[in-house]
Amino acid sequence: MKEKSIRLIPAVLATGIMSFSGVLIETAMNVTFPTLIQQFDLSTALVQWVTTIYLLVISIMVPFANYLLKNYSIRKLFVLANLFFLAGVLTDFWSPTFAVLLAGRILQGISTGIALPLMFHIILTYTPMNKRGTMMGIGTLTTSIAPAIGPTYGGLLTAGLSWHYIFLFLTPVLLVSLITGLRAIPELPVKKTTSLDLLSLLGVALLFSGLLLFLNQLGTWISFVPLAIGAAGFALFSHQSVHADNPLVRLTVLKNRGFRLFLAGFLVCQFLLLGISFVLPNFLQIVLGKNAFLAGLVMLPGAAIGAILAPISGRVLDNLGPKKPILFGLAFATLGWIGLTLLLRIPILLGFVAGHVFYMVGIGFSYSNLMTTGMNRLTETEYGDGNTLFNTLQQFSGAVATAIVATIINLTQVHQADFIQGTILGSQLSLLFLLALLIAAFVSIFRYFKTKSSAKN
Incomplete structure (x- = not known):
């Protein structure tokens, strides 16, 4: 009944397009900060609110969406999210002042905060267990490429036209999402089960x-x-x-060791994705003197491969189980990350492309599968709480990762006599810090699977 009532793949793509658009704008706006500072006469601390207020709204909205999903139909929530996003991008395309720009970012944050959990709710509710890995991969595909496209997209439009067009050019994309979703998501009755x-x-x-x-x-x-x-x-x-x-989220799901472990591994991967999207473009611009467009372009091949592998790796999980794709992916990601760290001392442009591709092959096999495996450790009644934790912490961990690597690089730049040498050292220390997290995640998950295998024998 459930499978016939909704067109699953178009519904996932429709909600995924909104999530993709949200992440794309988040990373695209990072390269516009110098322009915004000059245009609106802002300080560096103040201009950061373009991203901070957006992440803040998402972090609040995702837990709230857990309540909304229990009380309102997915069709109504989808339409609401899409209209909020359209209003947000049109507001920011017009924005004559910084305050209006922030208002548009708030509207976009409300939309993304609904769209992300809505997409995974549809997958978890309407996908058979033996196809869940593939569908989670498709859902992840729509967002995993955005952080690498964002700087290129933002840099190209800011240099060629104006930063306002970053928002305008997403309008037809969002209209496609709206039309696709209206055709794929029917109005299904919802019995209100909780109060706010x-x-x-x-x-x-x-x-x-x-x-x-x-x-x-x-x-x-x-x-x-x-x-x-x-x-x-x-x-x-x-x-x-x-x-x-009726709490927004029941944290009791964290008592489940398997769920807790795969959630932590997923967040480590998110740390790495957002960390490298900050470190590498800045390194290429400051140390190698490349422009924002080329700096973003270096990351594009790896991002494309990671996105393409997401549904393929999900299919591997459906057929072989989680152990092989996750451990293979984390091992590959570790090797690629080590390569990127070494290249910071002997920078070769094509070497960065190759190292990032290698690393993203690993992420392609592990990232979405970590979420799928973590959610599979829960009962159906716990899906809403688990989904909320994954999506809320995914967004917040991005802000944490960016803040940590930015602080490390800033400290070395200040304390080194040579600014470029400080940037090189800070970038290396940042990647070494993230490498330590990756190795810890790999070892912990390896031991978990080994213990499970021993228990079966």
Whole structure:
């Protein structure tokens, strides 16, 4: 019945296009910061709000979407998300002031915060278990290529036309998403099962507002104030998760060791994806003197391969189980990452392309499969909470990764006599830090599979 009521692949692609557009704009706007600073007479700290406010809204909306999915039809939520996104991009195309630009980013954040969990909700609810890996791969395909395309897309339009066109050119893409979704997603009745826990929502808002402000102000004494606010929000959210009748998210799913482990591995991969999308383009521009367009173009082959491999690796998981594709992927990613780290000392442009391709082959086999395997460790009643945790932490970890690598590079640039040498050292230290996380994830997951195999024997 479920499979006949919805056209699964078009529905996933329609919601995925919105998620793709959200990630694309997020990374495309990073290369426009110098232009925005000059045009609106901003400080570097203030211009960061173009990305920060967007990530903040998504971080709050994803847990809220868990409530929405239990109380409203997926068709209504899809249309709402698409209209919010269209309103957001048209607002930012027009935006005559920085305040209007931020208002548009808020509208886009609301849309992406609904679209991401909606896409995975459709996959988890309407896909048979033996095809789930493939469909999760297709869902991931729509977003995994965006971080690498973004800098190229943003740099090309900013240099050739204006940053406003970054938003305008997405309008026809979103209209395609809307038309496709309206044809693929029927109006299905939903029995309202929960009431909105406002204290949980307040806790989420305080948690992510505090932590993002803390990351934005790293290195200053005042950063401890938003950190305290974030801690208070986490305490309130955790309390409601356990004691409220209908919390936004039940954190009890984290007691499941398998789910917890694969969630951590997934977030490490997200750290690497966002970390390299910051480190490599900046290294190529500052150290090698390349422009933003070429710096983004270097990452395009690897991103394309990673995206193409996502559904293929999902099919491998469906046929062979999770162990082989995940361990193969993490091993390949580790080798590619080591290569990229070494190339920072002896920079060769084609070497960066090859190293990134090698690394992205590994990500292609592991990234979406980590999420699929983690979600498969839960019962059907826990899918909403697990889906919310994956999507919320995926977005927030991107902000954390960017803040950490930016801080490391900034510190070495300040403390080295030569700015370029400081950039090289900071980039290497950043990749070494992320390499340590990757190796830890690989070892932990390897031991998990080994223990499971021993238990069967």
